[in-house]
Amino acid sequence: MRSLTFLIAFLSSLIAAGQDVTRIEYYFDTDPGFGNGMTMPIVAAPNLTQNFTVPLNTVSEGFHILYLRAKSNGLWSIPVSKPVFAQRQAQTTSITNIQHLEYF
Numbered sequence: 001m002r003s004l005t006f007l008i009a010f011l012s013s014l015i016a017a018g019q020d021v022t023r024i025e026y027y028f029d030t031d032p033g034f035g036n037g038m039t040m041p042i043v044a045a046p047n048l049t050q051n052f053t054v055p056l057n058t059v060s061e062g063f064h065i066l067y068l069r070a071k072s073n074g075l076w077s078i079p080v081s082k083p084v085f086a087q088r089q090a091q092t093t094s095i096t097n098i099q100h101l102e103y104f
Contacts, residue, residue, distance in 0.1 A: 022072060024069070025068070027066075029065055064083075
């Protein structure tokens with residue numbers, strides 16, 4: 001199963017302080033409209049840190065943009081975007097005897 005795990009921290013800077021985040025939704029590439037994205041189960045709170053797994057079986061292999069937004073006091077936040085790459089199976093290759101490594 002293709003999946004992607006994210007750690008999402010919605011701080012009070014996204015939504016006015018003192019108001020609970022009541023809904024979080026995500027979608028890929030094209031905005032389906034407010035309230036029409038895939039909903040994440042959450043417990044309402046003014047500040048929220050949430051781990052979740054996004055199933056990738058609905059997107060084709062390749063690059064996509066994942067969008068997340070939160071709802072509080074009946075209003076939606078501006079979407080936060082994250083580029084992702086979906087692939088069928090993570091390829092593993094055994095690397096031995098590294099002779100040289102360079103980084104910037």
